[in-house]
Amino acid sequence: MSESSDPDPAALTDEEWRERLTDEEYRILRESGTEARFSGEYVDHLPDDGEYRCAGCGTVLFDAETKYESGCGWPAFYAAEEESVTTTLDTSHGMRRTEVRCASCDSHLGHVFDDGPEPTGKRFCINSVAMEFDEQ
Numbered sequence: 001m002s003e004s005s006d007p008d009p010a011a012l013t014d015e016e017w018r019e020r021l022t023d024e025e026y027r028i029l030r031e032s033g034t035e036a037r038f039s040g041e042y043v044d045h046l047p048d049d050g051e052y053r054c055a056g057c058g059t060v061l062f063d064a065e066t067k068y069e070s071g072c073g074w075p076a077f078y079a080a081e082e083e084s085v086t087t088t089l090d091t092s093h094g095m096r097r098t099e100v101r102c103a104s105c106d107s108h109l110g111h112v113f114d115d116g117p118e119p120t121g122k123r124f125c126i127n128s129v130a131m132e133f134d135e136q
């Protein structure tokens with residue numbers, strides 16, 4: 001679904017998002033949904049090389065080198081590409097979590113926690129549906 005040639009994904013209307021995304025992508029990216037644990041296609045996906053792009057706009061979000069097996073049921077990374085994501089406090093569902101969004105198109109990607117491995121100590125817990133793997 002990535003259309004990286006799109007000039008300004010941040011300007012898309014809700015209707016345009018519905019057209020360009022599948023129902024599942026729309027639910028997660030635009031309505032801050034979460035895919036079921038261990039259901040995502042990238043949970044056990046540990047390539048040596050490549051990058052993960054935003055399913056909404058094609059921006060490179062994570063490098064394959066930063067992906068690790070967290071056991072949490074979603075793809076996990078210890079770092080995001082610089083300035084590719086934004087983080088905000090999310091207090092929904094009675095929890096205090098830090099939400100991760102694509103900096104380019106403002107799509108919801110997942111959450112980031114402080115229990116990741118070195119060197120960052122971060123765990124970016126990201127929905128597979130929100131990403132597309134690119135082998136480069």
Ligand SMILES: [Zn+2]
Binds near residue numbers: 054056059104105107
């Ligand atoms: Zn995006």
